[in-house]
Amino acid sequence: MQMDNRLPPKKVPGFCSFRYGLSFLVHCCNVIITAQRACLNLTMVVMVNSTDPHGLPNTSTKKLLDNIKNPMYNWSPDIQGIILSSTSYGVIIIQVPVGYFSGIYSTKKMIGFALCLSSVLSLLIPPAAGIGVAWVVVCRAVQGAAQGIVATAQFEIYVKWAPPLERGRLTSMSTSGFLLGPFIVLLVTGVICESLGWPMVFYIFGACGCAVCLLWFVLFYDDPKDHPCISISEKEYITSSLVQQNGFLSSLPYLFAWICGNLAGQLSDFFLTRNILSVIAVRKLFTAAGFLLPAIFGVCLPYLSSTFYSIVIFLILAGATGSFCLGGVFINGLDIAPRYFGFIKACSTLTGMIGGLIASTLTGLILKQDPESAWFKTFILMAAINVTGLIFYLIVATAEIQDWAKEKQHTRL
Known part of the structure; x- marks a missing residue:
């Protein structure tokens, strides 16, 4: 024994x-x-x-x-x-x-x-x-x-x-x-x-x-x-409850985002090769999924999550489903201006970094009002920003190469 x-x-x-x-x-x-x-x-x-x-x-x-x-x-x-x-x-x-x-x-x-x-x-x-x-x-x-x-x-x-x-x-x-x-x-x-x-x-x-x-x-x-x-016991209790739990839970959204991102790439090309949807329809479909799903899960979080594990699930889904944009707006620049795609991505990345800076500061200000319920306001604000950006994209988005991005052919007379 x-x-x-x-x-x-x-x-x-x-x-x-x-x-x-x-x-x-x-x-x-x-x-x-x-x-x-x-x-x-x-x-x-x-x-x-x-x-x-x-x-x-x-x-x-x-x-x-x-x-x-x-x-x-x-x-x-x-x-x-x-x-x-x-x-x-x-x-x-x-x-x-x-x-x-x-x-x-x-x-x-x-x-x-x-x-x-x-x-x-x-x-x-x-x-x-x-x-x-x-x-x-x-x-x-x-x-x-x-x-x-x-x-x-x-x-x-x-x-x-x-x-x-x-x-x-x-x-x-x-x-x-x-x-x-x-x-x-x-x-x-x-x-x-x-x-x-x-x-x-x-x-x-x-x-x-x-x-x-x-x-x-x-x-x-x-x-x-x-x-x-x-005391050693209290120190171990605090550090173990934050480093181990937060480390594991914080890694899950990235894992599921990796899954969703690869799924988006496979499905978008599947729809195109089988002529199920046009290029612009595919881009708008996956952009809508990448914007709407995080907004929906974020808004539902305060109302449908009653346990610790349900909160974790909603947070993971809200963070991971944004990767569906990899099959949409993320590569839409390659459709409209392949010659300048690197420059377009650099500009969009810079804009995203500025948005991240503003979001961190704004979240801190909202959180100051009430450390607990203020997170609900943050998710609602995130959903409103997502929906507004999605509406603008659905109106103006295109998948055709723009005239200013076409390579000019030089011929001899």
Whole structure:
């Protein structure tokens, strides 16, 4: 009788684990940036709400002390509106660059330095208000850009830190910090303004941000395999669930795309050699299949896939069936301009690369809104682009050699 030498599976740490601790750290980062963003909305009332004229000689000592603790400024309503909205300008401007560069550069450095910058600017807002309103606007705009970096780049963390079966819990734990931050601001700002003065609101949240930033640089690593403090069992659990599973699943669409591509080539030539369809009919048929099938599978994914395996199947079909274009638009240039086919392919490849760049950035922006349901919007947008491109191709496509592409014959008289 042969003994089973397999070791029992190791117990993987659950809620009390390092990955959940890092998710809570991201949660704290989100609390800080939303608190720093929202606190001016409340302190603005104290900063400008004054019915006493400034600088009168009979002002009491108590009022002088109050003015030192709570300095007030003659900002008109339109100036207040500009100050309050300046943060949004920074957030809007930074979104597209961050969505692109977050997948290229170190997430640790991007979030850490952005959180540090936002916290330092929070400390600088009270003295900036004393210098002039323009400085407050500049501080808030740059602070908004820094907060936008933290809010957007953090989703790149879960590519390497979140096992597939825990992504919902980890992302919800961290993003819930966006909701807790305003609650804390509403709870404590009034008390701080009354007892310590409104500048202390910015000093306190700025100091808290600096402390969290220090913890961030100490505790967070871009890749779990590089972290010196995580346990071996948890490290193996995270890396094995992402590298092995993602590697295998990510390879399946290419396998099926290879099958569909070869099938398209065989069928297209079969239809032509048997005179079943004309050349242009074959090109339009396989182009329609290569555009419509991925769109259909992508749109059906949110509604017809209820299990993990059904999701995988729909994703594979959506990615693989696009290879039917190999028998259609992919070689249509050879029909209309064989002399310039290489140049046509170079131009179309360049256009496709630009489209891929835009798609990656746009997907990152959509995903930022909601890490889970935003994928549905992405697939619907993909389907709309496919259908629009297909309609245009079906209208203008031809398979006859164009006059400008015909080789000219030179004869002697």
